[in-house]
Amino acid sequence: MNASGKSMKKFRDIARFLKGSGHFLILALAAGMLTTLFNALTPQIIRFTVDHLTGEGTSGDGIIQAVFSQFLPDGQLQGNFLILAAAAVLISASCAGIFTYFSNVFMAKGSEGFLKSMRDQLYRHIQRLPYSWHGKNRTGDIIQRCTNDVEIIRQFICSQLMEVIRIVFLVVLYMAIMFSMNVKLSLIALAFIPVVVGYSLYFYSKISSSFLEADEAEGDLTAKVQENLTGVRVVRAFGREMYEIHRFDEKNDRFANLWIRVGRFMSVYWGAGDFLTGAQAMTILIAGTVFTVQGQMSLGDLIAFVSYNASLAWPIRSLGRVLSNMSKAGVSIDRVTYILDAQEEQDDPWEKEVPMDRDISFEHVHFAYEQDAPVLDDVSFTIPAGSTFAILGGTGSGKSTIVHLLDRLYDLDEGCGKITIGGVDIKNIKKGWVRKNIGMVLQEPFLYSRTIGENISIAKEHPQSHEIRESAGIACVDEAILQFENGYETMVGERGVTLSGGQKQRVAIARMLMQKAPIMVFDDSLSAVDAETDVKIRAALKESMGKSTVILISHRITTLMEADRIMVLDNGRVAEMGTHEELLAQGGIYSKIYDIQMNLDDEALKGGIACE
Numbered sequence: 130m131n132a133s134g135k136s137m138k139k140f141r142d143i144a145r146f147l148k149g150s151g152h153f154l155i156l157a158l159a160a161g162m163l164t165t166l167f168n169a170l171t172p173q174i175i176r177f178t179v180d181h182l183t184g185e186g187t188s189g190d191g192i193i194q195a196v197f198s199q200f201l202p203d204g205q206l207q208g209n210f211l212i213l214a215a216a217a218v219l220i221s222a223s224c225a226g227i228f229t230y231f232s233n234v235f236m237a238k239g240s241e242g243f244l245k246s247m248r249d250q251l252y253r254h255i256q257r258l259p260y261s262w263h264g265k266n267r268t269g270d271i272i273q274r275c276t277n278d279v280e281i282i283r284q285f286i287c288s289q290l291m292e293v294i295r296i297v298f299l300v301v302l303y304m305a306i307m308f309s310m311n312v313k314l315s316l317i318a319l320a321f322i323p324v325v326v327g328y329s330l331y332f333y334s335k336i337s338s339s340f341l342e343a344d345e346a347e348g349d350l351t352a353k354v355q356e357n358l359t360g361v362r363v364v365r366a367f368g369r370e371m372y373e374i375h376r377f378d379e380k381n382d383r384f385a386n387l388w389i390r391v392g393r394f395m396s397v398y399w400g401a402g403d404f405l406t407g408a409q410a411m412t413i414l415i416a417g418t419v420f421t422v423q424g425q426m427s428l429g430d431l432i433a434f435v436s437y438n439a440s441l442a443w444p445i446r447s448l449g450r451v452l453s454n455m456s457k458a459g460v461s462i463d464r465v466t467y468i469l470d471a472q473e474e475q476d477d478p479w480e481k482e483v484p485m486d487r488d489i490s491f492e493h494v495h496f497a498y499e500q501d502a503p504v505l506d507d508v509s510f511t512i513p514a515g516s517t518f519a520i521l522g523g524t525g526s527g528k529s530t531i532v533h534l535l536d537r538l539y540d541l542d543e544g545c546g547k548i549t550i551g552g553v554d555i556k557n558i559k560k561g562w563v564r565k566n567i568g569m570v571l572q573e574p575f576l577y578s579r580t581i582g583e584n585i586s587i588a589k590e591h592p593q594s595h596e597i598r599e600s601a602g603i604a605c606v607d608e609a610i611l612q613f614e615n616g617y618e619t620m621v622g623e624r625g626v627t628l629s630g631g632q633k634q635r636v637a638i639a640r641m642l643m644q645k646a647p648i649m650v651f652d653d654s655l656s657a658v659d660a661e662t663d664v665k666i667r668a669a670l671k672e673s674m675g676k677s678t679v680i681l682i683s684h685r686i687t688t689l690m691e692a693d694r695i696m697v698l699d700n701g702r703v704a705e706m707g708t709h710e711e712l713l714a715q716g717g718i719y720s721k722i723y724d725i726q727m728n729l730d731d732e733a734l735k736g737g738i739a740c741e
C-alpha cells in the first residue's frame with residue numbers, strides 16, 4: 130500500500146467511529162450554515178435602511194427590497210420601513226440564535242458520541258490484546274494514546290474539520306454577496322485572504338515545535354508529581370523532601386519558561402495578525418469610499434461591504450491556525466491506529482475445552498521472550514493430577530515463565546517442545562478455558578479499588594457471602610478483615626494501601642480459592658507472610674484443595690518441602706528433581722539452600738532467602 134493509501138486506511142479506521150453519531154455532526158454543520166446565512170442578512174437590512182434614508186437606490190432592487198415588497202405595497206412600505214427593518218433584524222438574529230443552539234446541541238451529541246465510541250472500542254480491543262503486547266508497550270504510553278490522542282482526533286473530526294467546512298462556506302457565501310455588490314472592491318478583499326491564511330499557516334507550523342516542547346514539559350511535570358505522590362513513603366523515609374522540592378522547582382521553571390516563550394510568539398502572531406487585518410480594512414475603506422464618491426456603489430453598499438469584510442477577518446485568521454493544528458491529528462491517528470491494528474487474541478477453530486483435572490506435562494520446552502536470550506532450556510517434567518509440585522530457583526531462573534507458558538500468556542514456537550494437559554497440547558485448548566481452570570496468585574497481587582469482599586469474589590459470578598468468608602478463612606485473612614471497622618465492606622484504597630503486603634497476598638489467595646480451579650498456582654505468593662502464617666495457610670489449603678493440582682513457587686524451602694515433587698531450576702535448566710528427602714540426600718543445590726535457610730536466625734527466616 131502506498132503512503133496515500135495508508136493515510137486513507139487510517140482515516141477510514143477512525144471514521145468508522147462516526148457510526149451512530151455522524152448524522153449529528155451533519156445536522157450540526159447544516160444548522161451552523163443556516164446560522165451563517167441568517168447572519169449574512171443583517172448587513173443587507175442595514176444596507177437597505179441606509180439607502181432608504183439617503184434616497185440612494187442601487188440596493189433598491191436588492192433582496193431585502195424584494196422581500197419587503199411581498200408584505201407591503203410600495204406606498205405603505207415607505208411609512209413602515211423602520212418597523213419592518215427592525216423586525217427583519219430581530220427575526221434574522223432570532224433565527225441565527227436558534228440555529229446556533231441546535232448546531233451546538235447536535236455538535237455536542239455527535240462529538241461525545243464519536244468520543245464514546247472510540248474509547249469503548251479501544252478499551253474493548255485493549256482487553257483482548259495478548260499479554261505479550263502489554264509486555265512490549267508501556268502502560269503510561271497506552272493511557273496517553275487513549276486519552277490525549279483520542280481527544281486530539283475528536284477535535285480534528287468534530288471541531289477542526291467542521292470549522293474548516295463552516296469557514297469555507299462562510300467565505301464563499303460572503304464573497305459571493307460582496308462580488309454581487311462590487312466586483313473591484315471584492316477582488317481587493319479576496320487578494321488579502323491567501324496572505325492572511327498563509328501567514329497564520331506559516332506561523333503555526335513554525336511554532337509547533339515550541340508547543341510540542343511545552344506540552345512535553347507539562348507531561349514531565351505531571352509524571353514528576355505522580356511519581357512523588359506514589360512514592361511518598363520512600364521520600365519521607367529517606368528524608369528526600371527538599372531534594373524532591375528542588376527537582377519539582379526545576380521542572381516547574383522549565384514548564385513556565387516554555388509557556389512564556391510560546392506566549393511571546395503568540396503575542397507577535399496576534400499583533401501582526403491585527404496589523405494585517407487593520408491594513409486590509411483600511412484598504413477596503415479607502416477604496417470603497419472612492420468608489421462610493423465616484424457613484425459606483427451606494428452608501429448602504431459601502432456599509433454592508435465593510436461589515437461583511439469585518440465578519441470575514443476572524444474566520445480567515447483562524448483558518449490558518451485550524452489547518453496547521455490539523456496536522457497534529459495525523460500523529461495522533463497513527464498512535465491510536467497502532468493500538469487498533471494490533472492483533473487481538475483469538476481462539477483458533479480447532480481449540481477446544483478439555484478436562485483440566487489431568488496430568489500436566491512439559492516436554493523439552495525451550496523458550497525465549499522475543500529476541501532475548503533463552504529463558505528455558507530443554508525443560509521437561511510431569512505433574513500428576515491432584516499432586517503438589519514445587520519449583521525452587523534463583524531470581525530470573527525462569528519459574529514465572531513456566532507459569533506464563535502454562536497459562537498460555539505466551540505460546541511455544543514450533544519445534545520448541547510441547548506442553549500438555551491430559552495428553553492434549555495446550556495450543557489446542559481454548560485460552561479462556563485454560564485461564565478459567567488455572568487459579569493463580571502472584572507475588573505482588575493486584576487489588577481493585579473496591580471493597581475487600583468484592584475483591585475476593587471477583588472471580589465468581591454470583592458469590593455467596595459464606596463462600597467469601599470460607600475462602601478468606603482458608604487464606605487466614607478472615608480474622609484480620611473482621612478487625613476492620615467495616616469488615617468485608619472495607620474499601621481497598623488506591624493500590625490497596627489500607628492492607629499490609631501479607632494481607633494483600635492472603636486476600637489474593639482467598640480470591641483464587643473462590644475460583645475453585647482444578648489447577649492452582651502460587652507464584653511466590655506467600656513471600657510477604659510470616660513463617661507461622663505460611664504453615665497455617667498451607668495446612669488449611671491442603672485440607673480444602675481436594676483433588677486440585679497445586680504448583681508452588683517459592684524461595685523458602687519450608688513452604689515447599691512437603692510437596693510431592695520439587696524441581697530445582699537453575700538458569701532455565703532443570704538442575705534437580707525429587708522429593709524433599711531425595712533432594713537432601715543428593716547434596717546438591719537444594720540441600721545447600723536448605724542448610725543455609727535452616728541455619729539462619731528467625732528474623733531472616735521470616736523474610737525468606739533467595740536461592741542464588
Ligand SMILES: Nc1ncnc2c1ncn2[C@@H]1O[C@H](COP(=O)(O)OP(=O)(O)OP(=O)(O)O)[C@@H](O)[C@H]1O
Binds near residue numbers: 522523524528531
Ligand atoms: N515479559 C518479559 N519479556 C522479556 N523478558 C522477560 C519477561 N518476563 C521475564 N523476562 C525475563 O526472563 C527471565 C526469567 O524471568 P522469570 O520471571 O521467569 O524468573 P523467575 O525465576 O520467576 O524470577 P523471580 O524469582 O525473580 O520472580 C528473566 O531474565 C527476565 O528478565
